[in-house]
Amino acid sequence: MVSPNLSPVSERDPRSAGHIHPKPLLPYSAVMCEQCGNFHTLRSGRKTLLERAVLAQLGYYPWKCLDCSHRFIAKSRG
Numbered sequence: 641m642v643s644p645n646l647s648p649v650s651e652r653d654p655r656s657a658g659h660i661h662p663k664p665l666l667p668y669s670a671v672m673c674e675q676c677g678n679f680h681t682l683r684s685g686r687k688t689l690l691e692r693a694v695l696a697q698l699g700y701y702p703w704k705c706l707d708c709s710h711r712f713i714a715k716s717r718g
Contacts, residue, residue, distance in 0.1 A: 671716050673705035680706045683717075 668679040684702040686692045691702055695713060704711045 669703075671703050671714050673703075673708060673710055674712045674714075675710040676705060676708040678705060678707045682706060684711055 669681045670679070671681050672679055673681055681703045684704040686696065686702055691700075691713070695701075700713045700715055701717055702711065703714050
């Protein structure tokens with residue numbers, strides 16, 4: 641059962657005698673999503689052989705948008 645005085649972005653830390661600690665917000669990056677135009681993106685792991693071998697040598701990095709879940713390749717490291 642969820643207590644009505646807790647917001648969804650907070651959690652109770654069992655070690656902290658009832659104090660509420662907000663979850664940290666992820667910072668915005670310098671890389672814009674190609675699909676939605678937001679800057680709420682994170683670096684993604686290299687999955688394919690093309691990404692690991694060829695694009696890595698050319699300086700391209702995989703990114704994923706946290707808003708629309710679009711995965712894309714960008715030249716910037718962020």
